[in-house]
Amino acid sequence: MKLQSPLLVFALAFIGHLAEAALVKHTFHIGNLTVTRLCHTRAVIAVNKQTPGPAIEVNEGDTLIIEVINDTPYNMTLHWHGIFQRLSGWADGANMITQCPILPGNKYTYKFDVMGQEGTLWWHAHLSFLRETVHGALIIRPREGAEAYPFPRPYKEIPIILGEWWNDDVMTIDRQAFLTGGPTRNADAFTINGHPGNFYNCSSGDTYRLMVEAGKTYLVRIINAAVNINSSSRLPTTLSLWWQSMPATPTPTRLI
Numbered sequence: 288m289k290l291q292s293p294l295l296v297f298a299l300a301f302i303g304h305l306a307e308a309a310l311v312k313h314t315f316h317i318g319n320l321t322v323t324r325l326c327h328t329r330a331v332i333a334v335n336k337q338t339p340g341p342a343i344e345v346n347e348g349d350t351l352i353i354e355v356i357n358d359t360p361y362n363m364t365l366h367w368h369g370i371f372q373r374l375s376g377w378a379d380g381a382n383m384i385t386q387c388p389i390l391p392g393n394k395y396t397y398k399f400d401v402m403g404q405e406g407t408l409w410w411h412a413h414l415s416f417l418r419e420t421v422h423g424a425l426i427i428r429p430r431e432g433a434e435a436y437p438f439p440r441p442y443k444e445i446p447i448i449l450g451e452w453w454n455d456d457v458m459t460i461d462r463q464a465f466l467t468g469g470p471t472r473n474a475d476a477f478t479i480n481g482h483p484g485n486f487y488n489c490s491s492g493d494t495y496r497l498m499v500e501a502g503k504t505y506l507v508r509i510i511n512a513a514v515n516i517n518s519s520s521r522l523p524t525t526l527s528l529w530w531q532s533m534p535a536t537p538t539p540t541r542l543i
């Protein structure tokens with residue numbers, strides 16, 4: 288499934304290579320988005336008014352260019368989780384480690400080549416708890432595209448992003464934890480593609496639903512974007528509940 292058409296600026300023909308390496312360009316406007324979950328309405332920080340944010344899709348060998356416009360009152364960086372950043376360490380997005388933050392009202396362009404890796408990666412904000420809602424999939428297909436998968440091409444590809452939701456402003460919660468020296472309180476809900484599911488108070492009907500066609504093969508790319516390690520340890524339960532009525536073939540994955 289094409290999640291969001293990236294703007295292909297132009298393709299560079301690589302002499303001696305079968306496939307062409309493309310330049311994939313995105314513009315990420317980061318700002319407020321009003322969201323209601325568990326009967327609580329609050330402003331979250333989101334990319335292009337979406338949470339999860341836009342999925343980035345590239346082929347191995349492509350060059351990614353992401354222009355980030357920070358329309359939030361917070362310092363911002365974006366980290367490309369799992370990207371090797373060969374010869375582009377400065378584009379890694381680790382706040383105050385590989386770069387100074389993008390100040391409120393400013394912009395910054397990340398540019399790096401995606402080399403020597405394929406699979407399901409993701410991107411997220413790398414400052415305080417902003418990654419609660421500032422995250423999205425980064426899908427790397429083989430250089431020759433989906434036709435080159437080592438298995439029959441699936442009918443559709445679906446990213447599933449596991450995350451968390453707090454009823455109150457996460458930046459305030461994180462700040463209070465910092466000031467008191469205590470831990471940040473646990474999330475009020477786990478989410479699947481931004482939705483908490485039926486089992487919390489006041490979440491009835493707010494579920495991510497994937498409609499499937501019988502007899503077709505779906506490639507589900509699962510990303511754990513949960514903020515707290517403690518919460519993450521409980522995620523497998525969430526997942527197994529969700530899949531309980533589906534026959535699925537497990538595929539080995541590597542932790543990155």
Ligand SMILES: *[C@@H]1O[C@H](CO)[C@@H](O)[C@H](O)[C@H]1NC(C)=O
Nearest residue numbers: 318319320329330331358456
């Ligand atoms: C974004 O949301 C915060 C918190 O509700 C609010 O203080 C701020 O004014 C909003 N900013 C914009 C540009 O709407």
Ligand SMILES: *[C@@H]1O[C@H](CO)[C@@H](O)[C@H](O)[C@H]1NC(C)=O
Nearest residue numbers: 360361362363387388389390
């Ligand atoms: C934003 O980052 C700058 C360093 O580049 C720092 O001086 C400033 O205190 C930061 N602002 C906040 C709100 O953390």
Ligand SMILES: *[C@@H]1O[C@H](CO)[C@@H](O)[C@H](O)[C@H]1NC(C)=O
Nearest residue numbers: 325475476485486487488489
């Ligand atoms: C739902 O609310 C009730 C009453 O406030 C509380 O006892 C219960 O723990 C809540 N359940 C969840 C899953 O938050």
Ligand SMILES: *[C@@H]1O[C@H](CO)[C@@H](O)[C@H](O)[C@H]1NC(C)=O
Nearest residue numbers: 470471472473515516517518
């Ligand atoms: C997180 O988990 C560890 C180990 O299980 C525990 O010691 C700690 O208290 C937990 N922290 C929170 C905030 O729940």
Ligand SMILES: [Cu+2]
Nearest residue numbers: 366368369411
């Ligand atoms: Cu990361």
